[in-house]
Amino acid sequence: MAQSLLWILPLVPTFTALLMLTTRDRRILSVIDVGSSAVLFALTLVLAREVATGGPQALGDLRVDDLGLVFLLLLVILTLAVSIYRWGGSGRRWRSAT
Amino acid sequence: MKAEPLRSYFALMHAFVATMVVTVLADNLGVLWIAMEGTTITSAVLIGYHGHQHGLEAAWKYIIVTTIGISFGLFGTVLVYAAATDVMGGAGAMSWSAIMKVAPMLDPGIVRIGFIFVMVGYGTKAGLAPMHLWLPDAHSQAPTPVSALLSGILIKCALLAIIRFHTIAAAACGPAFPAEVLLVFGLTSVVVATPFILVQQDIKRLLGYSSIEHVGIVALALGFGGSVGTYGALLHVVNHGITKALTFFAAGTAIARYGSRDIHVIRGLLAVAPIGATFLMLAALSLAGTPPFSIFVSELMVLRAGIGHSHWVAIAIFLVMVVVIFAGLLHHVGAMVFGEPTAAAGREAEAWSPLFGMLLLAAITVLLGLTIPASFSGLLQRATEVVVG
Helix, strand or coil, rough: CCCHHHHHHHHHHHHHHHHHHHHCCCHHHHHHHHHHHHHHHHHHHHHHHHHHHHCCCCCCEECHHHHHHHHHHHHHHHHHHHHHHHCCCHHHHHHCCC | HHHHHHHHHHHHHHHHHHHHHHHHHEEEEHHHHHHHHHHHHHHHHHHHHCCCCHHHHHHHHHHHHHHHHHHHHHHHHHHHHHHHHHHHHCCCCCCCHHHHHHHCCCCCCHHHHHHHHHHHHHHHHHHHCCCCCCHHHHHHCCCHHHHHHHHHHHHHHHHHHHHHHHHHHHHHCHHHHHHHHHHHHHHHHHHHHHHHHHHHHHHHHHHHHHHHHHHHHHHHHHHHHHHHHHHHHHHHHEEEEHHHHHHHHHHHHHCCCCCCCCCCCCHHHHHHHHHHHHHHHHHHHHHHHCCHHHHHHHHHHHHHHHCCCCCHHHHHHHHHHHHHHHHHHHHHHHHHHCCCCCCCCCCCCCHHHHHHHHHHHHHHHHHHHHCCCCCHHHHHHHHHHHHCC
């Protein structure tokens, strides 16, 4: 499970990026944005639990240990916060800042 | 924004996140380098996203400076690979975890040169002075969420790469050499950032220089070394990442309201956007290292590590700079938050989603200032053991 997550984690934002390119509706873009960030966050929490109980996990050239996990957790928290921050932005002044 | 550029903006943001995820998870040092280059490509497009002259200029500067820098990182990687190949043959000689098993047997001369190359290379990406030239321009010209990710996590990804090589170098050459290199770069960054923070008129450039200072503090903490220094460095990585993203969010909403990044134009924010102004003040207090916010705790830990290892000169310089920055930062932000609003101030109601994003980060900033949860502290302890053994 944990080893599969090592491959799944980078694929979540990659597929989200591709999905974004096929979407035109602004509201759907926001929903996919927050949804993807939330999924990434949740999967990282699962991985964190696996690492806490089973130690470092590796698959091919990817590996997660406690050191990498600190940075990964920071990354997913900020990604989620950024998605919430720009959720449903409307108005000229607001759009100019995003 | 029209639908076309908006969707490419969202797509690029997630591509940027994907490259950072690979950077953090990479065990292979070659994959780490490629992923780091990937972050440059995706984030450069985002920095120049608005398409105006200054943005494009900043994006090009970012590409040129970081690409030159990161090529030094490649030289360093190849040197460490060469040293590892001598000991373990070709198989696994690019894997960080495999190299760590034989690190004490690596040629210290080659690893020493490799580590300097890595410090210059990944240090450029991390925004360490004197290779920081891209950072203030990129942070100020990028859209606010991009600035938050650049400062909050991208420069930390480069720091992770430095930490990985630091552990190899410490095992191969002894801890003193990499510690001295980190101390020099760390102190230089803190000293170089200070005057620029004082004289800044552009709020986002101000935050960019503040990032250089804080990356310097992390390098300083790693240089002080030991369990306390490393724990403090990792805690500061998290604290600064969260706080700086919060500050960019708060600054971004202020910029949108006033239509300007000029500190002299943004005045009286408290009167027109009280919640956003509160978050900006809270973030500035935390960034300046005021108790009870999170950065105070990690800076105190860095100080403790320095005292523990008797780095008196470094501590004295660090303390003077932190006090000066404290005064400068609060002077700038105080002027923006209080007083009479200028004519440029927009009077529309505050949007809820940016406030909710800020609330999430502010809650973490306050929480980590008051107490470090046991599970998170345990994670930091185990991460510290990965670095110091």
